[in-house]
Amino acid sequence: MRTSLSLQQTLYRSQKARIARAVENTSAAFRAYEARYRRLTRSFERAVRIADVEDAVRAADIVYVGDYHTLRSAQQSYLRLVEAALASRRRVVMALEFVEGRHQSALESFVQGRIGEKTFLSRIGHPYTGAFDIWPNFRPLFETARARGLPIIAIDSRAGGPGSLQRRDAYAAERIASIARAEDRPLVMVLMGQYHVAPCHLPRAVAERLGPGVQRRSLIVYQNCESIWWELSRRGRVGRVEAVRIRDGEYCLVHTSPLLCQQSFLDYLEAESGDAPVGDDALGDRFRQMAKLIGRFLGADVARAVDRVVQDVEVVTPADPSPLERVRARGRLTRRELEQIRRQILSRESYYIPRARTAYLASLALNHAAEEAAHFVRHCAVGDGTDAPRRASDAFYARCVEEALGFFGSRLVNPRRRCRTLGEWAELFARGRGEDRQIAAFLLAHKAAESEGPEQASKLVPLRRDRLFNGVSHGLGYLLGDALHAAFEARKVRRAELRALFQDPLEDPRAVYFAWTRRFTG
Numbered sequence: 001m002r003t004s005l006s007l008q009q010t011l012y013r014s015q016k017a018r019i020a021r022a023v024e025n026t027s028a029a030f031r032a033y034e035a036r037y038r039r040l041t042r043s044f045e046r047a048v049r050i051a052d053v054e055d056a057v058r059a060a061d062i063v064y065v066g067d068y069h070t071l072r073s074a075q076q077s078y079l080r081l082v083e084a085a086l087a088s089r090r091r092v093v094m095a096l097e098f099v100e101g102r103h104q105s106a107l108e109s110f111v112q113g114r115i116g117e118k119t120f121l122s123r124i125g126h127p128y129t130g131a132f133d134i135w136p137n138f139r140p141l142f143e144t145a146r147a148r149g150l151p152i153i154a155i156d157s158r159a160g161g162p163g164s165l166q167r168r169d170a171y172a173a174e175r176i177a178s179i180a181r182a183e184d185r186p187l188v189m190v191l192m193g194q195y196h197v198a199p200c201h202l203p204r205a206v207a208e209r210l211g212p213g214v215q216r217r218s219l220i221v222y223q224n225c226e227s228i229w230w231e232l233s234r235r236g237r238v239g240r241v242e243a244v245r246i247r248d249g250e251y252c253l254v255h256t257s258p259l260l261c262q263q264s265f266l267d268y269l270e271a272e273s274g275d276a277p278v279g280d281d282a283l284g285d286r287f288r289q290m291a292k293l294i295g296r297f298l299g300a301d302v303a304r305a306v307d308r309v310v311q312d313v314e315v316v317t318p319a320d321p322s323p324l325e326r327v328r329a330r331g332r333l334t335r336r337e338l339e340q341i342r343r344q345i346l347s348r349e350s351y352y353i354p355r356a357r358t359a360y361l362a363s364l365a366l367n368h369a370a371e372e373a374a375h376f377v378r379h380c381a382v383g384d385g386t387d388a389p390r391r392a393s394d395a396f397y398a399r400c401v402e403e404a405l406g407f408f409g410s411r412l413v414n415p416r417r418r419c420r421t422l423g424e425w426a427e428l429f430a431r432g433r434g435e436d437r438q439i440a441a442f443l444l445a446h447k448a449a450e451s452e453g454p455e456q457a458s459k460l461v462p463l464r465r466d467r468l469f470n471g472v473s474h475g476l477g478y479l480l481g482d483a484l485h486a487a488f489e490a491r492k493v494r495r496a497e498l499r500a501l502f503q504d505p506l507e508d509p510r511a512v513y514f515a516w517t518r519r520f521t522g
Helices: 002-023 028-040 050-059 072-086 101-111 117-123 135-148 164-180 202-209 226-234 258-270 283-298 300-312 323-330 335-346 366-387 392-413 422-431 434-452 454-460 467-489 495-503 509-521
Strands: 046-048 062-067 092-100 152-156 187-193 218-223 243-247 250-253 314-316 351-353 358-360
Touching: 002 226, 002 258, 002 323, 002 335, 028 164, 050 072, 050 187, 050 218, 050 243, 050 250, 062 072, 062 202, 072 092, 072 135, 072 187, 072 218, 092 101, 092 135, 092 164, 101 117, 101 135, 101 152, 135 152, 152 164, 164 187, 164 202, 202 218, 226 243, 226 258, 283 300, 283 314, 283 366, 283 392, 283 495, 300 366, 300 495, 314 323, 323 335, 323 358, 335 351, 335 358, 351 366, 358 366, 366 392, 366 495, 392 467, 392 495, 392 509, 422 434, 434 454, 434 467, 434 509, 454 509, 467 495, 467 509
Parallel strands: 062 187, 062 218, 092 152, 092 187, 218 250, 314 358
Antiparallel strands: 046 243, 243 250, 351 358
8 A cells, every 4th residue: 555655646746747847837926826725735634424515515605616627527526516505595606717707798698598609619718629628527517507597607817927826816706706795695606726715815815805794604625635635545545535624614525536637637738639538437348349449450360369368458547546556466577577667657658568468548548548459459469479578679679560550559449640740750859858859869860760771770779778768669659650550541551461560479670660661661
C-alpha cells in the first residue's frame, strides 16, 4: 500500500508540473490563491454519508460546489446536489461559471428553446471542438434546467492580468448576491472552479455584497480534495467513504482520484485530431473488442491466436491504486523491468507488457487504447520474441517497427487518427526547446540520412536507452505506421504483407525498417 501511494503521489506531482507547463499559469498571485485553498483543505473531521451532505444542501441558502471542468463526474455530482435542493420545494437557481455573464441573454434563449445548441455555443464563444470538449459534461445541466424550469445565471467574466482571480470572484459575487437577496430566499446552487469556492474567496465576496442586514446560510462542497484523498488512501478507506466533513459548513465529496482529475484535463489538452474518449466503464471489454478487430483484419491465423488469450489480457489505468503490484502479480519481471514500467507510468505513456499480458493505458483516449490493443495483437502473432534482449542499435530499430505496427493498428480502429508530419517535426525543431527540440533534431537527421542507406542513418541512432532513444524511435515508428496505412488504403501494400510483418520476429530489425522505408521513398 505504501509503495502504491508513493507512486500515485509521484505521478500526481509529475502531472501537476506537466499541467503547469501547458497552461503557463505560475504567477505569484495564482500560487497564493491556490495555497489558501490547500491550507483550508488539508484535513477533515470525519466521514459522512452523501445523504448528510444533501441534508445540508437543503438547509442552506447558497451552496458553493467546487468544479473540475474536464471531469464529468464533477458535473454529475453537482447535478445530484441540484436534485437534492429541489426536494426542499424552494425556488432553486443554478449559477454557472461555464458561461460569462455578458452572455446571459443567449443562455436564457437557449434554455427557453429559442435558439439551438450550435448557435448558443457560438454566441458564448465556446464552439464544440471535439469529443474531449467539456460541453458534453455540462449539457445535462442545461437539459435539467429546461426540463425543470430552473433559472440559470451566468457568473463568469473575462479577466486577465494581475488580480484577475479576485476580479472574477467579485463579478460572480455580485451576480450571486443579486439573486440570493430576493425576498423569496431562493436556494442558489453555484458551480465554480474548486479554488474559487474556498471560504476566503468567492463566499466572502458574496457575503460582502449581500448588503447590511441580509443574512444567508452558505455551504461549501468541495470535490476530491487532494490532501483528503491521500489521507483516506493512507487509512485504506478510499472507495468506502462517500464524503467527509471538513468543518462546520464545509464538506468534500470523494468519488474520483486526483490522478483521474488531472488525467481528464491532460486528455483535454493533448487530444489528437479525431480522437475520442473510451470511458472507463467496461474498458477491458472495449480493449478486447479492438484487439479482435485488428486480429480479424490480419487473417485467420492471427485472429485465432488473439481469441485464445484475449480474455486473459488485463487493462490497468491510473485509476488503479496499485498498478505496479497488479503487473508484478501477472508476470515474472526483474527489478529493472519494473523500474522501466514505473518510468513509463510517470511519463504518462501507455505501455503493453508482453510477459504480464497487461496493457497500461495512461489515457482513456481511443487512440491510446487502440495502439496498445495492436501491440497485444502483435504479441499474440509473434509470441514471446518481442521480449528478446537486443543490442542498442537493434533495439532502436525493433522499437521503430513495433511503434509502426501499433500506430497502424490504431488507424484500423480510428481511421481519422493522424501523426506529426516531417514538416511539423521541422517546426518543432525550429520553435521547440530542450528535450523536444533534441528529439526533433535526431529524427530529422535520421530521415535525411535514410536515403544514403542504413550504414549512414544508423550512425544517428541515440544508443542510450533513455527519453531521447524512446522519443526518436516513437516518432520514426509513427511515420512508418502512417505510411503503411496510407499504402494499404492506396492498395500498394497487401494484407498478407501486413500479416507477415505482424508475425515477423525481427531477427534483423534494421533490415526490416529500411526495407519498408525504401519502399515508400523509392
